[in-house]
Each structure stands twice: as C-alpha cells, then as structure tokens.
Amino acid sequence: MKLTEANTDRLLALKDEVTASYGELKARNLSLNLTRGKPSSEQLDLGESLLALPGEGDHTLADGSDVRNYGGGDGIREIRELWADVLGIPADLVIAGDSSSLNIMFDLISWSHTFGNNDSERPWSAEEKVRWICPVPGYDRHFSITETFGYEMVTVPMNEDGPDMDAVRELVKDPLVKGMWIVPVFSNPTGFTVSAEVARELAAMETAAPDFRVVWDNAYAVHTLTDEFPEILDIVGLAAEEGNPNRFWAMSSTSKITLAGAGVAFLNTSEENLAWYRRIAGVRGIGPNKVNQLAHVRYFGDADGVRSVMRKHAGILGPKFRAVTEILERRLGGLGVAEWTRPEGGYFISVDVVDGTARRVVELAKDAGIALTAAGSAFPLKNDPNDRNLRLAPSLPPQEEVEVAMDGVATCMLLAAVEAAEAVGATGSAAAQPASK
Known part of the structure; x- marks a missing residue:
C-alpha cells in the first residue's frame, strides 16, 4: 500500500501503530548520534603507526633538505609525487599543505576577495556583488565559506x-x-x-567572468565502500585542453584516510594559478609541516599503499552503509514516504522525505535521543525550500548503534509522514505527497 493511497480509517490505524512504536522508542532513553561524517575510532586506529613516523633520525629528503627546518612552501617532493600518482595528475601542478583542504579553499576565496585572483580585473570585494553557484544537496562547510563573505548563493540541482x-x-x-x-x-x-x-562541459563552457573558478573538492576521490575505485579525472588537464587552464582549483586530502586532524591537504591547479597562490602564501607562512608529510610517505609507501588503506576503511564503513539502506528499505520500502541514495563511496546518505516534514523528523528523533544533522544543512543558509532533505552520517558510531539509530529514524520518518498525511486529509484534500528526487 502506498501511504498516499490510504483512506482516512487506514491512516488513523497506521498512526496508532506508528505512534505506539515511537513511544517504545522514546522509552529506551537512547543517546545516539548520526550528525557528522567523522571517522570512527576503528578507522583512526588504522593510522596509529603514523604517531611513530618518520622516526628518530629520519628527516633528510632525497634532495638533501631537512624536514625539521623552515622552507619548502610547496611541500616535500616525495608526498607530492605519491599523491599525484594516486590521482593521475602531474606532480609539478600539486602543492602539499597542512591537514585541512578547507583552509586552502578559504584562503583562495579570501585572497580573491581581498586582492583578486590572477584573472581578476579587480578584487571581488570591489564588485557590485558576487554570486556563487551551489549544487544542492551539497556540502554545508562549502556554503559556510561563501556565506561568510556575503556572496549570493544560487542553487542548481545536483x-x-x-x-x-x-x-x-x-x-x-x-x-x-x-x-x-x-x-x-x-x-x-x-x-x-x-x-x-559533465566534467568536460564544465571545463569547456563560456563564462562572462574571466576569473570564474570551480572549487573541485575531490575529498572522497579514493573513499570507496567496495573493492572498486572510481575513475579520477585530471580536471586541470581537461580544462587546459578546452582552453580554460585556470578554471579549476582542485582539492584533496588524507584527512579521512589517516588521522583526521593531522593529515596532508593538496591543491592541484594550473601553473599560473599556483604562481599567484605562492605569492600570497609565501607571505602568510614559511612552509607546511614537512615532518608530517614525510611521515605519510613512510606510512603509505606508494599509491598502492593508499589504496590498500582505503580497502581497510571500506571494510569498516561498508557494513554500516548497507545497514542504513537495508533498514530504510525494510521499514519504508513501498510506502512512498521517502527516497534515499545508495552510495558506493563517500561518507553520507541523502534522504528525501515527504515535503514539509524534514524538520519534524529531526525533532522527533531528538526527542527520542537520536541526534541528526539539522534539516536543510545541505542547502545554502540551511534553507531547504521544500523541507524534505536529510543527511545521514553513519561512519562514527559502532555498527550496532547505527542499526539501532536507523531503526528509530525510520520510525520518526514514518510518523512525520503519517502526521502530514492526516493533516492534509483532514482538509478534504489529497493525502500528502512523497518527496521526489
């Protein structure tokens, strides 16, 4: 039975059943969290040996430089070559920094805002306004950066x-x-x-702004949930082929591969863009943490070492993600009250519930002791115009907690949908419609 096809008597009966299940859920006094896509302790343990690397006496690079000293603003050659091999890109177009690619993104936009980038006629701060394209659902921390600078964020469907x-x-x-x-x-x-x-279309399209930039955040380039790795596009090389070599600022990092707070971040872009970046970065600091970069070289060994580590992550994460989708299918499949993605990699699952009920689901879950990311977080200014999208993050809790939490979340989604359908039915109109992709 589709919930939208149910008559009033059936809706009332279903509400009684789901309300009883929700009461039992609250009585369990849970304290569970599905809010952020953090690695679990088990995943972090995979990088434990990094804490002893590169080791006493191991601090000299192939070129004779000492990683303990100042300098080397581009990062050490060894980590740049290793990571370029992972991504299939030229090492000469890669800069290795400290742990956070978000920091690099913020810098790139901040410096364009303050000074203009190498293709700008004037600083972005001197423009009448700046508009920024935001595919949705998308990454909330991206949106927070452009929000901080007061840019008008325009959404397009992802x-x-x-x-x-x-x-x-x-x-x-x-x-x-x-x-x-x-x-x-x-x-x-x-x-x-x-x-x-689509990547080639992005690289080739004409833009009115000569200093238009795409922040190509390849955060999950090797984060498979299976044994298969995705194709990684050399987007900077592709843009050069299409006559727009400066279009992309491409990011990546080891933050969810080794130690989340002590990884290595990378910027891949054109030589002209890198020269602009170096001019300002050289004033901001005197070089990244090269000791940590060498530690990562010793830990990985080579590109195959990276993929070996990622298969271990997949072995931990894959069962959690499968549990989420299996529980959603078992509890909600065929009822027409929710649609969800079935990712083969990354850290999140996107769920669309009945329009107008996402905030209610979060509220019901909170009251039952289950913390969810705030509804609308995957939209600029946290404004989901349909109040339908939820982001689930099953990586951090243990497997058994993920299963308990998701069974509870499914109950909350169903109760919110029944409430909405009953409210609409009371007006004599058609029952509430399920979300659509």
Missing part, C-alpha cells in the same frame, strides 16, 4: 551525473557569477559522481 548543466550555463552568462562549489566523486551528501561528459 543530478546523478553532476550539476544541472543547463542551469549552470545560464548562470555563468552573468559576469558577477565568480565561482561554483562541486564535490565531484561520491559527493556530499548524495554520493553522486560527476561524469566525464
């Missing part, structure tokens, strides 16, 4: 093969549109991956 290119092409006709966020592989929160065709 489809299974990438952002809606018809909408993007129309928007970039405006010279005040200066940039775009995108997580190209196993995107946050849907798990969708940008296709080679």
